[in-house]
Amino acid sequence: MEYKDTLLMPKTEFPMRGNLPNKEPEIQSKWSEMSIYEKVQERTKDRPLYVLHDGPPYANGDLHMGHALNKVLKDFIVRYKSMSGYNAPYVPGWDTHGLPIETALTKNKKVNRKELSIAEFRKLCEEYAYGQINSQREQFMRLGVRGDWFNPYITLDPAYEAQQIKVFGEMAKKGYIYKGLKPVYWSPSSESALAEAEIEYQDKRSPSIYVAFDVKDGKGVLAGDEKLIIWTTTPWTIPANLGISLHPELDYSIVKVDQTSYVVASALLEEVTKVLEWEHPETVKTVKGIELEGVITKHPLYDRDSLVMVGEHVTTEAGTGCVHTAPGHGEEDFIVGQKYNLDVLCPVDEKGYMTSEAPGFEGIFYEEANKAITEKLQESGALLKLSFITHSYPHDWRTKKPTIFRATAQWFASIKDFRQELLQAIQDTKWVPSWGETRLFNMVRDRGDWCISRQRVWGVPIPVFYGENGEPIITDETIDHVSSLFREHGSNIWFEREAVDLLPKGFSHASSPNGQFTKEKDIMDVWFDSGSSHQAVLEERSDLKRPADLYLEGSDQYRGWFNSSLSTSVAVTGKAAYKAVLSHGFALDEQGRKMSKSIGNVIVPSKVTNQYGADILRLWIASVDFQSDVRVSDNSFKQVSEVYRKVRNTFRFLLGNLADFDQMTNAVSNENLREVDLYMLVKLNKLIDKVKKSYELYDFAGIYHSIHNFCTMELSSFYLDFAKDILYIESENHHDRRCIQTVLYESLLTLTKLVAPILPHTADEVWPYIPGMAEASVQLVDMPEAGIIAQSDELEKKWDHFMLLRDDVLKALEIARNVKIIGKSLTASVTLFTSVKVDALLQSIHEDLKQLFIVSNVEIGGSVENAPGTAHKFEDVSIVITAAEGETCERCWIVTPTVGQDVDHLTLCTRCAEVIKTSYTE
Incomplete structure (x- = not known):
């Protein structure tokens, strides 16, 4: 008989290597086939609604690290909320109007603007925008971001534009919109007025x-x-x-x-x-x-x-x-x-x-x-x-060229008329970090009226008509009619029809006795576009609500989307569009510089996912202090890859040692677990509480470190280390072995759920290997709940004390190994000379000390005062390390005098001989 064949070694098909760049697309294909977003929403549909409203990225160009940072942070939160008692839809959006697309067509695509009508040129802009959306959507999905990707909101969508017109009309009705001759920021390079949000200083x-x-x-x-x-x-x-x-x-x-x-x-x-x-x-x-x-x-x-x-x-x-x-x-x-x-x-x-x-x-x-x-x-x-x-x-901020102040006739939103309401709404909002409140408060307190008109063509027209005397006409009737036209035809109709054909049939106005009307040629500031999303998306869609629970964007959006959304929402509803605002910093290079193609320091998400995998990028995002600017380097991904490898190896070890475990029939109740097993469950419960609290506080770095430390310190360096002797050596149904497997099962299930929002590909890769899982994906279950363990505080205190003693033993073993007294720890015999406190601790521990210390023999030598001079002295214990007496068991590698005592198995210790006789008799 080959004794090594009788060992219950780990068995699992879960691969050691992640091979994420190749594996993740396969997992994403499965998500697509099973309509995972829809399944999650169906499962949670009767729960309280939690809305994280997506700030729309601009539909132009490939994703940069700032995009990845933003979308992945949002995904962490939405995934966690959907596993924590909420219905958390995620509707991604795109900002599609404005100068960059006009420039992309005229300069990059060589479109001759002068040969086209405004409507024809706008049609090309729309086609270009949709092409960019399709490209960016694929890149966002490759990052593992879950959402309603094929039913997003888009600012050029007719329904969106119709609601934006309603927002404008409501603000005009309240007297907040006016046309005036004032000096405004003017960009000669763009040939258009700019708002403060579009200004950057160089x-x-x-x-x-x-x-x-x-x-x-x-x-x-x-x-x-x-x-x-x-x-x-x-x-x-x-x-x-x-x-x-x-x-x-x-x-x-x-x-x-x-x-x-x-x-x-x-x-x-x-x-x-x-x-x-x-x-x-x-x-x-x-x-x-x-x-x-x-x-x-x-x-x-x-x-x-x-x-x-x-x-x-x-x-x-x-x-x-x-x-x-x-x-x-x-x-x-x-x-x-x-x-x-x-x-x-x-x-x-x-x-x-x-x-x-x-x-x-x-x-x-x-x-x-x-x-x-x-x-x-x-x-x-x-x-x-x-x-x-x-x-x-x-x-x-678009062309990077200097602006001037230039007096022109522009349309303005009069902020001063509802400034106090804006300031109150800011104070009623939760800000993370807290300085965000002061920052926006000061901006709104000090800002002038908002110039909302632009002298461009690719955008939502300002829905104003003029009478024969030049008087602007904005009425409920005209606003409702234009909104309806836009919803049916899109805003291009403004440029395709004459003013009289855009007005309600039979419309008359005192300013035009002859029925002659003209229309405004300017378009709205793109910040008015995205700033209207609270109505065009949150109110428009039945699966969302206003105000949103959270807005999450980069810190530059205090002067941008946070600001414009606040202004339009307070103007229309009297309240902010959001209950809470969370902001993140910028992605910089390793030296803290802005990434720039000219410098050659750009690291793009696609490169990271192709080389390391999306889960590595996501884990890196979880590891950084995202509320400040973050530095990106290839070395940082290498470091995170090493942490990922340790977490993955932990999953693999847990799976491998559960190959013969059935939760329904083999699990041991808490009442019958050993203390050391209960101690690990106490630590697991604390991990659950800590990680869930960190998710609530958006402390993803705390989750990263908690999971890593649990896997490497509490599991790998202690519990899993000494458990091997029992898992591999004892018979399949040995009580101690089933106790450990019970803990391993709970740890595996818990860890998989806890990391699922951050490492969705890996979590879903692990999920089908876990025994007894009925759900098709970990995304279709809830976060774990901490179990109840009797006298857990006393138990934890006792075993924490033991862990300090174990540290002392490990130090003594290392010293003995260095001076060649022993080789591996299993060749050692440990003699402890203890204080009264430590002696009481050891007397209360019923587990096998030599297994806990991973040595072949442990003896209690008396009080610490009686320790010989050769002992290694620590605070409450002195330790003597000697070579263990006896022979080495061929099967378990323990050095013991019992080797050879069983005549049928002369190279085995009595424990292994007994296992062979009871479990492997021929």
């Missing part, structure tokens, strides 16, 4: 000039021969200058330098003196800013006046305290200009070129005009200083 080198304005009428306060000095970094706005603003309460000094008198803020005199290299300026007079109100100066380039005004916006942070004011090129300039009835002069066209309203500079691009204007100022003697500075400057 460093820019700009000219810095100090310019003198001659006083024309001092109004009795000034002598009339002074010069007010302004400072600006935008010389191109000088042709639009209509005034100079001072702070009413600031002191202003009239100083004489070389027979010329200048006016500057007293607080800035020292700095101006330094910059202009004045020598010994003499302060002739000091006045308050309010005293200079109404003084008239002469424009340095043109024969026109510049009025001195006062405004609270003037500061002494930089410049001269005399602020160059061009109402057509700045919001604060516009406001103070309105107060003093100044014109709104804007001599720059939509492409950024100077117009005829800037004589001498017509046709020059505004940035190039800086030099020409500065030279003219030099010729006129008005230029006091020219230098250059590098400063943070607003750029178009």
Whole structure:
């Protein structure tokens, strides 16, 4: 008889190697065949609804790591909720309108925009968007993200557009929508107005000039021969200058330098003196800013006046305290200009070129005009200083090119009219991390009205008609009719029909006695598109609800989707679109830099899934502090792969040792388990509680570490290690063996469920190998519940104390191994000299100590005071390690004097001989 053949070694077909890049697509095909999303929703349909509303990614280009981070985090939460007593649908969405798609067609696809009608061009944009959606959908699904992928929401969908029109109409009805001439962020590169959310700041080198304005009428306060000095970094706005603003309460000094008198803020005199290299300026007079109100100066380039005004916006942070004011090129300039009835002069066209309203500079691009204007100022003697500075400057976040402020007629949402409701809604929302509340609160508190019109064609039209007198027409009747038309035909109909054909049949209005109407040509800001999703999706779909339980996006969305959703939702419903908001950081390279093709530091999700597998990418996402920026490197995936390998090996070991186990007939009740088995169940219960709490707190890194530590420390390094002697050596139905298998079964089932939201492919790969599983997928069961174990606290305290003693024994064994007293631990005999406390502990343990220590013999040598000098001394125990006496059993490898005592099995110990006789008799 080959004794090794009598060992009950692990048996399982569950593969050691994950081979995830090849295995995962097979698992995903099974999910598709079984309609796993629909099955999960059917199972949970009668449960309370939990809605995580998906913020729509833009339908252009392949996925980057930020996409993966975002969608996988959402998937963790939705999967967990569906296994925790909720009906948690997940409806993915796409943002499809806007400049990037227009640019992709005209530049990348070489579409000649001029040869097409607006409707034809928009049709190409729509086709392009759907192609991008199909590509991105496949990539998201490859990440294992579960959702209603073939019934998503799309901002170009007619039903979506119809609801967006309703949102606009409701806001207009409440008086929140108006058209006005105001300076707004304007992108010459996009030829369109921009909202604050579309602005990003980058460093820019700009000219810095100090310019003198001659006083024309001092109004009795000034002598009339002074010069007010302004400072600006935008010389191109000088042709639009209509005034100079001072702070009413600031002191202003009239100083004489070389027979010329200048006016500057007293607080800035020292700095101006330094910059202009004045020598010994003499302060002739000091006045308050309010005293200079109404003084008239002469424009340095043109024969026109510049009025001195006062405004609270003037500061002494930089410049001269005399602020160059061009109402057509700045919001604060516009406001103070309105107060003093100044014109709104804007001599720059939509492409950024100077117009005829800037004589001498017509046709020059505004940035190039800086030099020409500065030279003219030099010729006129008005230029006091020219230098250059590098400063943070607003750029178009799409084109990455500088923006300007430009006064144009635009449509606005008047935030100020419901600002307090917005601020209250922010305070009523739960924010994770908590600083998100302060961030958005401050943004909303300080923001101006929202410019919602864009001078593009690929977007949702602003549903406004104009009468013969130019009066805008927005009524319930027109809004309802346009909404119905869009729902039936899509918004392209706006560009296909004349205004009269878009109005309700027989429509009349006092502004058009002859029945002649025109329509608005501008489209809505894309943030209005996605910001309307609370109504176009949450209200539109019967499987969702408003407000959503959670919005989860990157931290850039405080100024984007979180903000626009809040504005439209509070405007329409009085409440926020969400109950809670969770934000994550950005994915950076290993050195903390933004990923860039030009740098060559880009790591894309598809590369990771092809090389390592989606579950490795998902496990990495679980391991990082996602609320901050995260660094991505190939090395980080290698490290996570090692953790995955340990978890997978744990699954394989558990499965292998349950090959002959039937939960229904072989499981041992808690009352009949040994203490060490109950101790492991106590630890398993604590793992369940800790992991579930971590899921609730979005602490996925906590789950990652808890699962890893349980597998490697509590299972592998202790329980599974000593259990091998019983699992392999004892007879199949031995009580101790069935006790251990009971614990292994509970551990396997629990771990599979706990990791399912994070490692869905691996969990579903394990699932059919678990004995007795009736459900087709782990996704169709709930999270485990912690069991009840009598006196668990006392039991855990006792065995935690034993584990400290075991650590001391392992240290002593390692020392003995290093000095060649023993080889493997099974060749050792351990003698313990203990304190009273440790002795009491050992007396209370009924399990076999030599099995727990994985040695061949354990003896209690008396009190710690009697330990010989050769003993290894620890806090409460001294330990002597010697070579075990006897022979090595051929079957169990224990060194014992009982080897050879059974004449039928001379190379076996008596325990193994007995197992052979009772279980393997021929």
